[in-house]
Amino acid sequence: MTQLQPSPAGQPATRTAQPATRTGAFLDVRNLSVKFPTDDGLVSAVNGMDFSLERGQTLGIVGESGSGKSVTSQALMGLLKGTSARVTGQALFQGKDLVTLPESGMRQLRGRNIGMIFQDPLSALHPFYTVGHQIAEAYLVHNKASKKQARTAAVDMLGRVGIPSPEQRYDEYPHHFSGGMRQRAMIAMALICEPELLIADEPTTALDVTVQAQILDLMSELQEETNSALILITHDLGVVAEICDSVLVMYGGQCVESGPVDEIFYDTQHPYTLGLLKSMPTLSSSSGRLNPIPGQPPSLLDLPKGCIFSARCEYAALAGDGVCASQRPELVVEDGHGKRCHLRGPQIVTIRNTR
Amino acid sequence: MDTQAILQVENLQKHFPIKGGLFSPKGSKTVKAVDGVSFSLARGQTLGLVGESGCGKSTTGRMVARLMDPTGGRILIDGVDISQLGGRDLYNFRRKVQMIFQDPFASLNPRQTVGTAIAAPMLAQKINPAGGLKSRVKELLEQVGLKPEHYNRFPHEFSGGQRQRVGIARAISLNPSVIVCDEPVSALDVSVQAQVVNLLQEIQRDTGVAYIFIAHDLSVVRHISHEVAVMYLGKIVEQGPREDLFRDPRHPYTQALLSAVPLPDPRAARQQQKIRLRGDLPSPANPPSGCVFRTRCPLFGTLGVEQQQRCISDIPLPASAAAPACHHAGLDSAALAGVQ
Numbered sequence: 243m244t245q246l247q248p249s250p251a252g253q254p255a256t257r258t259a260q261p262a263t264r265t266g267a268f269l270d271v272r273n274l275s276v277k278f279p280t281d282d283g284l285v286s287a288v289n290g291m292d293f294s295l296e297r298g299q300t301l302g303i304v305g306e307s308g309s310g311k312s313v314t315s316q317a318l319m320g321l322l323k324g325t326s327a328r329v330t331g332q333a334l335f336q337g338k339d340l341v342t343l344p345e346s347g348m349r350q351l352r353g354r355n356i357g358m359i360f361q362d363p364l365s366a367l368h369p370f371y372t373v374g375h376q377i378a379e380a381y382l383v384h385n386k387a388s389k390k391q392a393r394t395a396a397v398d399m400l401g402r403v404g405i406p407s408p409e410q411r412y413d414e415y416p417h418h419f420s421g422g423m424r425q426r427a428m429i430a431m432a433l434i435c436e437p438e439l440l441i442a443d444e445p446t447t448a449l450d451v452t453v454q455a456q457i458l459d460l461m462s463e464l465q466e467e468t469n470s471a472l473i474l475i476t477h478d479l480g481v482v483a484e485i486c487d488s489v490l491v492m493y494g495g496q497c498v499e500s501g502p503v504d505e506i507f508y509d510t511q512h513p514y515t516l517g518l519l520k521s522m523p524t525l526s527s528s529s530g531r532l533n534p535i536p537g538q539p540p541s542l543l544d545l546p547k548g549c550i551f552s553a554r555c556e557y558a559a560l561a562g563d564g565v566c567a568s569q570r571p572e573l574v575v576e577d578g579h580g581k582r583c584h585l586r587g588p589q590i591v592t593i594r595n596t597r
Numbered sequence: 598m599d600t601q602a603i604l605q606v607e608n609l610q611k612h613f614p615i616k617g618g619l620f621s622p623k624g625s626k627t628v629k630a631v632d633g634v635s636f637s638l639a640r641g642q643t644l645g646l647v648g649e650s651g652c653g654k655s656t657t658g659r660m661v662a663r664l665m666d667p668t669g670g671r672i673l674i675d676g677v678d679i680s681q682l683g684g685r686d687l688y689n690f691r692r693k694v695q696m697i698f699q700d701p702f703a704s705l706n707p708r709q710t711v712g713t714a715i716a717a718p719m720l721a722q723k724i725n726p727a728g729g730l731k732s733r734v735k736e737l738l739e740q741v742g743l744k745p746e747h748y749n750r751f752p753h754e755f756s757g758g759q760r761q762r763v764g765i766a767r768a769i770s771l772n773p774s775v776i777v778c779d780e781p782v783s784a785l786d787v788s789v790q791a792q793v794v795n796l797l798q799e800i801q802r803d804t805g806v807a808y809i810f811i812a813h814d815l816s817v818v819r820h821i822s823h824e825v826a827v828m829y830l831g832k833i834v835e836q837g838p839r840e841d842l843f844r845d846p847r848h849p850y851t852q853a854l855l856s857a858v859p860l861p862d863p864r865a866a867r868q869q870q871k872i873r874l875r876g877d878l879p880s881p882a883n884p885p886s887g888c889v890f891r892t893r894c895p896l897f898g899t900l901g902v903e904q905q906q907r908c909i910s911d912i913p914l915p916a917s918a919a920a921p922a923c924h925h926a927g928l929d930s931a932a933l934a935g936v937q
Contacts, residue, residue: 306786307757406876420877421650450649450813452874455857459873477786480859483866503863521791522861523820525843531798532820534791538756 267294267334268471269318269439274331274341276313276322276495285542287313289495290331292573297438300465300472302482302503304518305492308539311475314492315441317341318473319358320348335439354384357432361444363424367416374400374412377431384435399430403460422453429460436468443475458485479522483507491515494540494550501579511581511590514551549584560589603774603807604638604661609670609680611656615882628882630656632831633670633915638775638824641801643808645822645839647815647854651878652828654811658777661809662696663687674775692722695768699780701760705752711738711763712748718770737766742796758789762796769800777809782817794821815858819843826916827851830881830889835921848921849896888913888924896925 276288288310295301305311316322317329323345333340360366378392400408403426446454462485465472482489490500499512510516517535537554552558552566561584573582612627631653638644646654659665661672672680679690698704705714715734726733735745741762752760768776782790812818826836835848846852853872860866874893879885885892891908907924916922
């Protein structure tokens with residue numbers, strides 16, 4: 243097991259997130275794994291995720307396609323129950339284990355305590371029912387209320403998410419709504435029962451930047467209002483920097499780095515996170531070549547024996563003895579900043595400075 | 598570098614008629630998807646076309662590639678108007694302008710090997726490269742960073758980034774002078790996106806091809822473009838050299854668009870001045886009178902009644918390199934608020 247040197251870089255300005263208070267966390271995920279048996283073999287989509295989250299906090303889960311970020315959220319929502327997926331580990335939410343909880347118990351939590359926003363609102367909304375009806379339905383399932391009360395609540399919610407003339411919009415169908423409005427309707431539906439935990443899976447990926455900015459603002463506002471916990475799944479580091487308190491970087495179904503947002507961006511510890519940051523063009527960078535991460539993500543059917551990132555890691559040689567190729571590093575957490583890498587602190591600093 | 602314009606677009610228009618219902622008169626209304634767009638593009642340069650979905654940027658690109666017929670205006674390639682070409686002339690024109698699409702899986706035939714797909718344009722144009730078709734295809738595969746032995750593979754055997762490389766190989770196979778890239782990296786992960794952007798730049802350096810680069814990701818556009826045009830509701834609202842446009846955006850829409858881009862830098866993101874646009878893009882079937890942006894314009898609310906009246910009644914002059922399409926651009930909104 244690799245021990246991390248104390249970080250020589252300056253202490254971060256803010257330290258809003260304190261993950262890993264092991265007992266009594268609002269959401270505590272331990273060693274969560276998801277495997278899918280397929281004709282080609284066992285696909286290891288998520289391999290031992292550990293994280294925790296408190297109320298009022300926003301956790302960003304970042305990674306490329308196939309890194310297991312969406313599967314993690316589906317496992318938390320119990321959406322993999324009744325499928326061929328093999329979910330193991332623990333996900334304690336208010337003392338209940340979401341992994342072993344039966345479907346009936348999950349139904350109690352879903353919508354009421356845990357809400358979810360999906361990427362594509364057009365496929366998440368039913369085209370045959372009015373938008374208002376679908377939002378009111380979510381309310382009726384969990385509250386002993388009349389249809390009239392549900393309607394009032396839904397209209398109120400539509401107004402809160404910034405839909406103009408909600409009373410009329412209630413009776414319109416999803417196809418009447420623009421992309422941004424549909425996403426607002428989705429948010430209204432997820433929030434109608436004021437869940438304590440909200441999982442948003444790429445909520446703004448299909449939207450234009452101007453609308454994305456509106457939706458991100460809205461989500462932060464509503465979160466502040468209700469003091470809920472938010473898990474934001476995205477591939478966009480810009481979005482993460484904008485609204486998250488802490489970040490978890492995923493690669494090949496594992497968490498490779500986690501910590502408060504400022505530390506991830508300014509005291510990056512993992513070569514993959516560094517690679518992601520370096521490969522992004524920014525609005526201020528002058529042109530020249532971009533620095534892509536060479537190669538392709540590993541096949542989840544046949545994960546490498548050593549570090550999952552080693553095949554694409556430019557710095558694997560630095561660790562010496564071929565340890566990166568032969569031995570899988572553990573996630574070492576120090577001062578709330580975790581990394582899964584054989585390289586030691588000073589080596590990382592050298593790498594960081596060469597960018 | 599040769600700065601002669603390879604492509605000139607003048608007052609390009611595309612109007613789609615709205616099909617009337619059973620009882621409403623036909624052809625009474627049109628959607629002006631592209632409404633008077635003009636720009637020029639020099640050899641070896643890249644024009645970035647940005648804007649929200651529905652602003653007409655893809656329609657513009659498709660008309661330049663003649664995948665759509667313009668309603669009006671001219672498209673000059675090397676000084677020749679190609680907007681009305683048909684038959685043999687259109688066929689001959691095809692080799693000059695090629696296209697790269699967003700979704701490399703949808704744009705490749707799943708039953709065709711990539712070798713066949715890349716050879717298709719040359720076969721269609723009856724071009725017999727020296728050394729044979731197959732060796733030319735293998736050469737192209739190497740040029741885009743794939744391996745010659747990939748010739749007999751099928752699209753599903755490739756990752757997204759590799760498929761996009763196949764799309765690029767196919768587009769450059771005819772040595773076109775202009776390639777219209779419609780969101781070529783939007784479907785790719787950042788680490789792969791950087792590989793493809795680098796490849797596009799290398800090809801441009803080696804062959805002098807000009808790109809129209811359509812994207813909604815402003816950081817990528819800034820990285821790859823020499824000139825940038827910002828579109829809103831079928832019109833270009835501002836255009837100019839990349840550096841000027843990003844450093845000193847003058848149209849309120851450009852300003853809002855730039856400030857909406859999330860910065861991958863948490864400290865800067867917290868300090869950033871944000872201009873938030875309200876609402877959505879108005880329906881292009883029923884655009885606002887006067888300045889099309891006025892309904893969402895952050896500047897509009899700070900203007901005096903007379904100035905507002907001008908926005909409502911007068912259509913601003915089309916954007917040029919010298920001035921954006923705005924009556925009041927350059928007016929400091931804070932100062933204006935003070936005047937009131």
